[in-house]
Each structure stands twice: as C-alpha cells, then as structure tokens.
Amino acid sequence: MTIERRDVLRSAAMLGLGLAAPAIGQPTRKLGYAIVGLGYYGLGVIIPQFAKCAHSRLAAVVSGDRAKAERVAREHGLSPQAIYSYANFDSIRDNPDVDIVYVCLPNGLHAEYTIRAARAGKHVLCEKPMAVSVAEGQAMIAACKTANRKLMIGYRCHFEPFNREAMRLARSGAAGKIRFVRSEHGFVQGDPGAWRLKRALSGGGSLMDMGVYSLQAAHYMTGEEPVAVTARESTDRRDPRFAEVEDMIDWTLEFPSGAIAGCLSMYSANQNRILLMGDKGRIELEPATRYDGNRMWTGRDGREREVTPPDAQANQFAGQLDHLADCAVSGREPIVSGEEGLRDMAIIKAIYRSAREGRTVRLERGA
Ligand code: NDP
Numbered sequence: 001m002t003i004e005r006r007d008v009l010r011s012a013a014m015l016g017l018g019l020a021a022p023a024i025g026q027p028t029r030k031l032g033y034a035i036v037g038l039g040y041y042g043l044g045v046i047i048p049q050f051a052k053c054a055h056s057r058l059a060a061v062v063s064g065d066r067a068k069a070e071r072v073a074r075e076h077g078l079s080p081q082a083i084y085s086y087a088n089f090d091s092i093r094d095n096p097d098v099d100i101v102y103v104c105l106p107n108g109l110h111a112e113y114t115i116r117a118a119r120a121g122k123h124v125l126c127e128k129p130m131a132v133s134v135a136e137g138q139a140m141i142a143a144c145k146t147a148n149r150k151l152m153i154g155y156r157c158h159f160e161p162f163n164r165e166a167m168r169l170a171r172s173g174a175a176g177k178i179r180f181v182r183s184e185h186g187f188v189q190g191d192p193g194a195w196r197l198k199r200a201l202s203g204g205g206s207l208m209d210m211g212v213y214s215l216q217a218a219h220y221m222t223g224e225e226p227v228a229v230t231a232r233e234s235t236d237r238r239d240p241r242f243a244e245v246e247d248m249i250d251w252t253l254e255f256p257s258g259a260i261a262g263c264l265s266m267y268s269a270n271q272n273r274i275l276l277m278g279d280k281g282r283i284e285l286e287p288a289t290r291y292d293g294n295r296m297w298t299g300r301d302g303r304e305r306e307v308t309p310p311d312a313q314a315n316q317f318a319g320q321l322d323h324l325a326d327c328a329v330s331g332r333e334p335i336v337s338g339e340e341g342l343r344d345m346a347i348i349k350a351i352y353r354s355a356r357e358g359r360t361v362r363l364e365r366g367a
Contacts, residue, residue, distance in 0.1 A: 031099040031325040032059025034084070034092060034122070036113050038068055041127065042104030045291070047076065049317035055325040056318075059097040062089055089113070093120035100324060102154075103127055106201040107208055111136035114151065118143040123328045125321070127154040128212045130341030132203025134349055137342040144338060151338035152324045155216055158336050159319035162294040165309035166274070166283050167220050174298065176280025178259045183217040183274045185210035185289065186248075186266035192241045196267075205235070205245030207348060211265030213289045215344055217274045218253050218261035221283075226253035226261070226347060228362045231354040241267070251351045291316075 033056055035042045050058045060082040063069040069083045084092055092098055101117035102125040103110050111131045114124045124144060130153050131137045144151040157163040170178060186206060195201040202208055218226070231251035235242045248266035255261070264271070272287040284303060285296045297303035327334045347363065354361040 027055045027325055027329040030055055030057040031328060032057055032097045033125075033321065034060035034062055034095075034098045034101045034117075036062040036089070036101060036103050036117075037105040037109075038063045038065065038072060039104065042102070043068075043072060046102065046104060046317060046321075047072070049315065049321060050076075052315050052318040053321050053325075054318070055329075056100075056321040059099075060084060060092065060095060062086065062092070062101075090116055090120055092117070092122065098122060099328060100125060102321075106195045107203045108132050108201040111140050114140045115143040118147040118149050118151070121147060121149065123150040123152075123324060125152045125154060125324050126338075126341070128341070129203065129208050129348065130338065130345055132208070134342065134345045137338070137345045141338040141342060150324060150327050150334060152327070152334035153336050153338065153341035154320065155212075155336040155340070156316045156320050157213065157216060157289050158220070159314075159323065160289065160294065160316040161309040161311045161314045162285055162296045163217075163220070163274075163289065165307065166276070166285055166296060167223075169283050169298065169307075170221050170276055170278075171223060174281065175276055175278030175283055178222055178257070178276060178278045180259065180277040181218050181221045181261040181275070182263075182277075183214040183221070183261060183288075184264040184271045185213040185273075186264070186269050186271040188270060189241060189267035197241055197243075197245055199244040202245060204348070204352065205242065205247060205249070206265040206267040207246065207249050207351060209265070209267075211249065211263070211348070211351075212344065214263040214265055215347060217288070218263055219344075221274065221276050222255050222257075222259050222261065224255040224257060224259065225343070226255055226363055228254040228360050229347065229350045229354050230360040231351045233355040246355075249351065249355060251354065253347075 047058060058076050061069050061072050062084040064086055073083050100123040103113045104127050105113055107129055110126050114126050117124045196209055229251055231249060233246050233249045235247040247268050250264040253261040274285045274288040276283040281300050283298055287294050296307045298305050298307055324334055350361040350363055
C-alpha cells in the first residue's frame with residue numbers, strides 16, 4: 001500500500017481537531033516581547049511578524065547600536081524607555097510591559113542573556129542552537145526554573161505547516177514502519193568575517209547552524225530519541241573561512257526501533273531537504289525548512305503526489321511567538337522546551353566527539 005490520499009485527508013482532519021494549533025492559552029492581553037539583538041533575524045525576520053500575532057506584541061528592543069535601536073523604536077511606536085543596551089539590560093526587570101525576552105544574539109551569548117532575562121523575571125524565547133555547550137544549556141534551564149519562568153527554543157519548524165503535516169503523516173503510519181530519514185541542510189557561507197565562523201561566538205561550524213535543522217528533523221520525523229551516533233567531518237582547513245570551525249559534517253543516528261537517520265550540514269553548498277522512507281511509502285520535503293515556499297510530496301518510490309497542508313498559509317513565526325505567550329499565561333510547557341534544546345546540545349557534543357575520535361558514540365538516554 002502506498003501513501004493514500006485518505007491518509008492525507010485523515011491528517012487534514014486531525015488538523016481540524018486542533019492538533020495543528022499550538023495556541024493553548026487565551027491571554028486577555030497581548031504579551032510584550034523584548035527583542036535582544038537587532039540583526040538579520042531579530043530585526044529583519046522576527047520584528048515584522050508581530051503585526052500578524054494574536055497574543056504577542058513588540059514591547060522593547062535591546063541593542064549595542066543606540067542609533068539603530070532608536071530608529072526601530074520610532075518605526076514601531078516604542079518610547080525611548082523601551083530601548084535597552086547590553087549594559088543596562090538587567091533593568092528590564094522594572095519594565096512591566098516586557099513579559100518575554102527573545103534572545104536573537106550570536107550563539108555564544110545565548111546563555112548569558114537567557115540567564116539575565118530569567119533573573120529579571122522574564123520568560124525567555126532563545127534562538128537555536130540553545131547554547132554552545134551542555135553546561136550552558138543546563139544553567140539556562142536551572143535559571144528559568146529558579147525564576148519560575150518558561151524557556152522555549154526557537155525551533156520554528158514545529159510551527160511550520162509543511163513540517164507539522166509531515167510529522168502527522170509520519171505518526172499516522174502513512175509511510176508505514178519508518179526505516180530511514182535523510183535530512184540535509186546547508187548554504188554557502190561566503191563571508192570569512194562572519195561571527196558564525198568564529199568559534200567563541202558560534203560554538204562550531206555548520207553543525208551549530210544548519211545542522212540543528214537536520215538534527216531536529218531526524219527527531220521529529222521519527223518521533224524517537226537516538227541511542228548512538230557516528231559522524232564524519234570534511235573541512236578544507238586551507239580555506240580561510242574554516243580556520244576555526246568545520247565546513248561539512250555528516251552523521252548517522254541510530255534509533256531504538258531500528259530506524260536510522262542520515263544527516264548532513266555544510267557551509268559549502270546549498271541544500272534544504274528532508275526525506276522519510278517507510279515500508280509503505282515516503283514523505284519528502286524540498287525545500288523543507290525555509291521561511292516560506294516549502295513543498296512536500298508523498299509516494300511509493302518517488303514524488304507521486306504533492307501535498308499541501310490545509311493550513312499551508314499559517315505563519316510559523318507568529319505561531320511560535322503566540323505559543324510562548326499562551327504558555328506564559330496558561331502555565332503549560334512550550335512544545336519546544338529548554339530540555340529539548342539541551343537534548344540536542346548533548347547529541348551535538350556526541351557528533352563532534354564521534355567525528356574527532358572516528359568511532360560510534362553511544363548516547364545516554366535523557367542526556
Ligand atoms: P546577526 O549577526 O545578523 O545578528 C546578531 C545581532 O546580535 C547583531 O546584529 C547585534 O545586534 C547583536 N550582537 C551582540 N553582540 C554581538 C557580537 N559580538 N557579534 C555580532 N553580533 C552581536 O545574526 P543572526 O540574526 O543571523 O543570528 C542570530 C541568532 O539567530 C543566531 O543564534 C542564529 O542561529 C539564529 N537564527 C535563527 C534562524 C531561524 O530560522 N530560527 C535564522 C537566522 C538566525 P545589535 O547591533 O542590535 O547589538
């Protein structure tokens with residue numbers, strides 16, 4: 001039996017049952033976000049999304065560039081009191097307009113600003129990767145627990161309609177018993193001065209960036225926790241871009257069911273694809289994890305049927321922002337918690353170790 005149209009329809013019906021809607025609380029007001037780091041993502045991608053949010057709004061900006069912050073504040077109707085620098089960031093505790101701090105800084109600064117935000121009494125949405133080490137991730141979780149604040153990781157694909165539909169199809173058994181997931185993400189990193197290529201700020205190369213998408217997809221497509229990893233790195237160290245971090249790394253994850261995921265990340269070619277193979281069919285996404293324009297197919301041995309989720313127009317960013325606002329009000333745990341980010345940090349550590357030592361590394365469950 002191949003993946004049938006009825007599976008797609010059944011999945012669509014599940015959407016109608018509310019499985020697609022991450023919103024779980026009903027805030028009576030829009031919760032205020034402070035965006036920390038007015039760069040490509042925080043300023044260019046996230047801030048415009050508040051216009052599409054039901055439960056979230058922009059309440060403050062945190063930046064090392066006062067002139068930029070003043071311009072952004074003016075454009076979004078924020079008062080000068082809603083502008084913070086990194087030096088006076090802690091005084092955000094006195095701003096009742098700010099409920100949630102969204103950390104959009106280079107990876108190496110995620111832990112510091114998450115912990116400072118929690119100590120200031122704010123919930124935290126932290127971009128991926130959660131941190132640059134397992135110890136940092138643990139400290140972030142501890143700080144948020146101590147402050148009784150929510151911590152969510154910016155794994156936006158959990159709110160992206162095509163990825164959500166693919167997860168539901170996989171869980172519904174539409175592809176049969178899952179045997180293999182292929183997940184590949186990369187782009188050509190052209191700027192040798194980019195912080196992504198400086199270990200102190202990035203924590204590593206493509207694995208810490210696009211590799212997180214490959215790793216996440218392996219997890220949410222199989223629905224399993226890996227038990228072992230085998231990795232191999234390929235980096236041209238004569239290339240000045242890769243003096244400090246890796247270019248390409250591929251790794252194999254073994255799951256308890258016997259399923260295997262073959263994952264790849266790289267900074268030297270463009271790639272964005274997820275392919276799940278089961279004994280009854282396959283689910284393929286390409287591009288898989290972009291901001292928009294993702295596409296999905298099902299079939300027995302190829303791209304036989306294109307699948308468009310009923311909520312294909314849903315905005316993943318607004319879904320993500322509103323989900324944490326809802327969790328902050330309802331007290332529920334975000335669907336992408338700090339613990340999930342920490343689990344990934346532990347796997348990333350094992351991937352690097354496996355590549356370095358040239359052997360399979362077994363993963364502690366719940367590490
Ligand atoms: P950018 O370099 O474009 O922006 C980072 C911003 O952080 C800077 O503009 C600056 O803001 C601030 N900053 C503070 N200290 C430093 C420093 N030492 N070096 C550089 N910047 C500093 O990065 P991105 O926006 O692309 O990435 C930020 C985070 O978002 C990363 O963790 C990345 O992984 C994540 N990301 C997630 C994406 C997703 O789809 N989920 C997509 C892209 C990025 P200011 O001038 O205001 O101080």
